[in-house]
Amino acid sequence: MKRIIITSLIGITTLITTALTLPLLSQESYIQTSNSQTEKLDSSETEKLEQLIKTGLQQTEQYQSQEAIETLQEALAIAKKIKNRENEVLANFFLGLNYDRIGKPQEALNFYNEALMIFREVSERSVVATTLNSIGGVYNSIGQPQKALEYYQQALPIWQEVGDRSGEARTLNNIGVVYDKIGKPQKALEYYQQALPIVREVNNRSGEARTLNNIGEVYRKIGKPQKALEYYQQALPILREVEDRSGVATILNNIGAVYTDIGQPQKALEYYQQALPILREVEDRSGVATILNNIGAVYTDIGQPQKAL
Incomplete structure (x- = not known):
């Protein structure tokens, strides 16, 4: 059983799209640019972008990573061309996820970092934390635990700041996994035991079971x-x-x-x-x-x- 608790694909997608829509459209400079460009855009290109994103996310959900990468690469090119930031960041994030799945960590990091830059640009804290957590996961998987900790430790206070208890528990567990991996079981235990009451509070039964398992492993x-x-x-x-x-x-x-x-x-x-x-x-x-x-x-x-x- 994997010990890292991962947000569901649907949850990530909803978080990103909801978080980006208002912050992006609330920026006056963006509205002015968008209004002037909308008149010039070929509506068929916009429709094609939306369909590519939809297809790419469906392929991601079905673990068709190679197909998703091809679809999202095409979507990313169009999104950049027509300056559609919401779909650009979605394409970047899910390209990162799919490259991670097929064992290409450097490509995953490149796309996650592109997404992170946009999220920080629009000051959307929750999705910044989600992306930091994902980057930490890549570094952990390629045997760079200190880099993983660096990103998890950046994500943790953001979850606490925005009051996302599920995200906080997920990152606490991830930090515990890293400490366990590098031979610091007492530190791992400290983080797992912080995560346990939170997963119970949010009624995440699967997360609770994983955390209990993690604690059991440390005690063994x-x-x-x-x-x-x-x-x-x-x-x-x-x-x-x-x-x-x-x-x-x-x-x-x-x-x-x-x-x-x-x-x-x-x-x-x-x-x-x-x-x-x-x-x-x-x-x-x-x-x-x-x-x-x-x-x-x-x-x-x-x-x-x-x-x-």
């Missing part, structure tokens, strides 16, 4: 297995409630690992064997391999190596 790493179990056991029914099958399998595996750590192999097997059919059901081949390896290790440890084969 620092040698507190009972505390780890406590948090994993809290996460498990929530993941079942929200029907996150992959998440359920992850927690079952984590619980099994704790029981292995504390010398209770039969309990470990019980949880591993619950996780295995779920991972097969969701076609997680890597997860299946991990669980089979864990089950084999337990059978070897208890002197039944023939069952490990």
Whole structure:
């Protein structure tokens, strides 16, 4: 289960379009320029831009990243030509997202930074924070945790300033993930524990489960297995409630690992064997391999190596 909490695509799109429309149109210089240009614009070009953006976002939502990139690149060129800032920034942001998805971080950073410049230009704080958080995610994925922290730490006070509790919790979790990755579990725990009451406050059940899992992972790493179990056991029914099958399998595996750590192999097997059919059901081949390896290790440890084969 991924530990980084990510805003839904629809949520990001709504946030950006709502935030940009009024700030951009409220600027007198923009209105004057827009009015003079509108008369000259070929209406078919404007309609084409709107359709390209719509198609590009649909492709993004369906994880058709290569197709989305082609569509949004075409949209970006038109948006720049007719000076349509709202669609220019949308194209930049979602090009960044799609390039990140296909494993091209430098291209992702280039487009995110273009979007960030426009968001800052119109002083729209919420989408500045969203973009900073996305840039931090790219740096984290390419093994530059300090750069990731730099961007997350810029996003955090903005979320707090604008009162976006969901954004605040998301970034707190992301900071915790980075600290966990760089071997500072106590710092990670500090941020996860700040995020937990917030995700509960906003009734983000999936986010609550992920945060509980993150806390459990830290406790396991620092040698507190009972505390780890406590948090994993809290996460498990929530993941079942929200029907996150992959998440359920992850927690079952984590619980099994704790029981292995504390010398209770039969309990470990019980949880591993619950996780295995779920991972097969969701076609997680890597997860299946991990669980089979864990089950084999337990059978070897208890002197039944023939069952490990």
